[in-house]
Amino acid sequence: QLQLVESxxxxxxxxxxxxxxxxxxxxxxxxxxxxxxxQAPGKxxxxxxxxxxxxxxxxxADSVKGRFTISRDNAKNTVYLQMNSLxxxxxxxxxxxxxxxxxxxxxxxxxxxxxxxxTQVTVSS
Numbered sequence: 270q271l272q273l274v275e276s277x278x279x280x281x282x283x284x285x286x287x288x289x290x291x292x293x294x295x296x297x298x299x300x301x302x303x304x305x306x307x308q309a310p311g312k313x314x315x316x317x318x319x320x321x322x323x324x325x326x327x328x329x330a331d332s333v334k335g336r337f338t339i340s341r342d343n344a345k346n347t348v349y350l351q352m353n354s355l356x357x358x359x360x361x362x363x364x365x366x367x368x369x370x371x372x373x374x375x376x377x378x379x380x381x382x383x384x385x386x387x388t389q390v391t392v393s394s
Contacts, residue, residue: 271295271383273365278388281355285392289350291365291385298341298367299323302374303348304381305339307361307390316376317363320348328374333359355392362387 277289291303304319318329318339327339338351348365366381368374375381 271367273367273383273385275363275365275385275388278363278390280391280393282394283356283392285355286351286353287355287390289352289363289365289388289390291348291350293346293348293367296367297343298346298348299343300370301367302372303339303341304366304368304374304376304378305348305350306364306366306376306378307359308364308387309358309361312361314364314378316378318350319374319376321374322371326374328376330376352390355390357392360390360392362389364388 272294274292300322302321305317306314308314320327320339336354341348364387365385367383
């Protein structure tokens with residue numbers, strides 16, 4: 270059974286940093302593009318970043334470019350989202366998701382097949 274589990278969320282002050290983890294079980298992440306998405310209260314889910322399978326090319330939404338970094342550690346079967354210079358508007362539940370095997374990166378949520386349960390990120394003083 271394919272599962273994704275996010276961790277690393279929490280409460281942080283503006284300007285602070287967090288690193289989110291997306292750990293996979295039941296499959297090898299190497300062959301899957303992984304996306305990070307977020308949903309704030311009352312708002313639609315939005316794509317934040319994604320990383321391609323194997324080669325690992327990346328994409329970032331304009332709102333996080335230069336502040337967030339996505340990476341993967343295939344040995345640990347985990348994808349990370351390093352979030353720096355956090356702003357109150359980054360507050361949301363963050364989800365990771367996997368596309369079908371060998372399909373490339375996208376920040377359109379409807380094309381992803383497997384989702385984690387989400388982790389809360391709150392940026393507040």
